[in-house]
Amino acid sequence: MEIKNTAKKYLDDPAVVTARNCIIARGEYLYQLVNEAKKKGLSSEFAHCAIYNWGDSIRRRLKDPETTNVKEIIDQLFTEMECKIWEDEVTATEEEARVEFHYCPLLEGWLRNTDDPQMLQELCDIAMECDVALFDKPRFDYSIEESFFSGADHCTMVIRKHKPETEGDTDAH
Amino acid sequence: MEKIVPQITDNQRVNEHRAAVEHRATWMYLMLEEAQKRGLSVEFAREAIGRCGCIQKLARMETCPDFESFMKATMNELVNQAWEQEIKWGEDEVFVENHYCPLVAAWQKLTDDDERLAELCDIAMDGDRGLFDKPLMKFELIQTLGEGAPTCQMRFTKIKE
Numbered sequence: 001m002e003i004k005n006t007a008k009k010y011l012d013d014p015a016v017v018t019a020r021n022c023i024i025a026r027g028e029y030l031y032q033l034v035n036e037a038k039k040k041g042l043s044s045e046f047a048h049c050a051i052y053n054w055g056d057s058i059r060r061r062l063k064d065p066e067t068t069n070v071k072e073i074i075d076q077l078f079t080e081m082e083c084k085i086w087e088d089e090v091t092a093t094e095e096e097a098r099v100e101f102h103y104c105p106l107l108e109g110w111l112r113n114t115d116d117p118q119m120l121q122e123l124c125d126i127a128m129e130c131d132v133a134l135f136d137k138p139r140f141d142y143s144i145e146e147s148f149f150s151g152a153d154h155c156t157m158v159i160r161k162h163k164p165e166t167e168g169d170t171d172a173h
Numbered sequence: 174m175e176k177i178v179p180q181i182t183d184n185q186r187v188n189e190h191r192a193a194v195e196h197r198a199t200w201m202y203l204m205l206e207e208a209q210k211r212g213l214s215v216e217f218a219r220e221a222i223g224r225c226g227c228i229q230k231l232a233r234m235e236t237c238p239d240f241e242s243f244m245k246a247t248m249n250e251l252v253n254q255a256w257e258q259e260i261k262w263g264e265d266e267v268f269v270e271n272h273y274c275p276l277v278a279a280w281q282k283l284t285d286d287d288e289r290l291a292e293l294c295d296i297a298m299d300g301d302r303g304l305f306d307k308p309l310m311k312f313e314l315i316q317t318l319g320e321g322a323p324t325c326q327m328r329f330t331k332i333k334e
Contacts, residue, residue, distance in 0.1 A: 015186055018251060022193030028228070029197055032221035033204050042213050050203035081189065113228070 003111065003120070004153040007103045009087050016084045020105040023085065027109025031123060035113075047126045055133025068139050070097045070159050077134070099157040107148060121149055135159045174287045174321045179273045180257055187254045191275040194255070198279035202293060215292065219299045226303020233304075240265075240309045240331040247304075256325075265333070271325035274318045287321060294319020305329060 010016040034044050059065050062076055074092040078099065083090065087102035110123050128144070135142040141160045146152040181187055205218050237243040244267050248260055257272035280293050294317050305312035311330045316322035 015189060018186070018190055019193055022190065022197065025225070025229075026193075026197040026200060028225050029201060029222065030204075032225050033201070033208075033218060036217040036221035036224075037208055037213060040213060040217050042208060042211055042217075046207040046211050046213075047204055050207040051200070053207075054199065054203055112232075 002151075003107070003148050004151075005104055005107045005111070005148050006153075007087065007105075007108075009103075010084045013084065015081070019081065019085050020103075020108075023105035024109040024112070027106035027123075027127075028113060030106070030126065031110050031113045031119075034123065034126065035119075044122055044126060048129050051126055052129040052133045055130035058130070059134050066139070068161055069094045070140065070161055073134065074099070074159075095161050097159045099159075100154050101157075102154045104148065104155065117149070124149065131157065137162055174281075174285075174290060176281050177273055177277055177318055179278075181254055181273075184254060186251065190251055190255045191278070194275040195279035195282075198276040198293075198297070199283065201297065202280055202283050205293070205296070215296060218296050222296060223299040223303040226300040226305075228303075229300075230304045234309070240329075243309055244329060265331040267329040269325075269327045269329070271318065271327075274325060277318045280319075291317075291320040301327075308332060 007020065030047065034047050037046065038044065058077075062073060064072065067073060071092040071094050074090060074097045078088060078090050082088065086104065089100040089102070091098050106127050107120070107124070110120055114120065124147070132142060139162055141162050143158050145156040145158055147155045179191075201218070201222070205215060208217065209215065233243060233246060237246045241264075244262075248258065248267070248269065252258070253260070256274060259270040259272070261268040274294075276297055277290065277294060280290055284290065297319075298314055298317070301314070302312060310332055313328040313330070315326035315328060317325045319325075
């Protein structure tokens with residue numbers, strides 16, 4: 001399956017190009033570290049844990065780390081520069097946000113090193129641990145509705161305020 | 174070791190570039206920590222990051238196949254400002270002194286263990302060894318901010334055919 005991950009905008013913006021190159025390099029670091037660890041017998045669980053911890057450290061630095069206001073978090077994280085780098089389209093309310101990103105520099109870094117679909121999905125799952133830490137239960141429900149790996153030319157991330165189904169719902173992360 | 178402090182602080186592009194490099198250094202630190210907790214030695218990271226450098230070298234040599242163009246492309250204006258570099262350019266040798274390092278800055282936010290800092294720096298420099306060493310040049314690492322020196326000093330010497 002062909003992966004359609006091509007930057008289309010801000011190609012002549014030196015700040016965006018530089019930022020993308022840095023993220024590509026970070027993606028390459030992730031691939032090589034995970035791959036080398038696997039060769040030495042360690043599963044990628046270590047990387048999942050590391051990137052989740054990174055996401056949690058970002059959460060703790062938000063204005064209100066325990067907020068349940070989706071828009072409040074989105075506004076802090078999806079700056080103008082971030083939206084340019086990832087070619088994001090963002091819509092957000094207090095209850096819900098949809099983030100559609102049309103380019104992933106991390107994926108570009110991985111594709112320079114591997115075309116193994118399983119490895120690519122695994123690396124994506126590792127990288128998304130950052131978002132899981134920021135947006136998952138018990139405060140929110142987080143899901144990926146479409147992705148580059150399902151043949152789309154973008155990824156769509158949906159975050160909704162978690163609503164307990166019944167009183168005493170203890171569905172915690 | 175004292176926290177390193179940048180002199181250039183009011184350039185948005187430099188600050189953004191430093192933040193991006195810090196992000197990579199932080200991922201490296203966190204992954205190393207988790208891997209070592211699970212019994213892996215740092216060797217895996219040296220090989221991984223060294224390989225990153227080698228791959229980047231091959232990619233860069235496609236457009237910069239000689240010593241001069243390779244060094245000019247690598248030590249560009251943004252890198253020069255972000256690392257606060259003093260560079261002595263010669264035909265066959267380039268001497269670089271970095272007065273700041275965003276990787277060290279990132280690690281200093283995560284640990285105050287000087288030995289760990291020096292180790293992280295040397296692991297990251299495996300990337301530079303991969304990037305610079307052969308076939309275009311010989312790369313010498315003389316001293317580093319990560320080990321507590323006041324600056325990083327590196328010498329790049331052209332390998333003549």
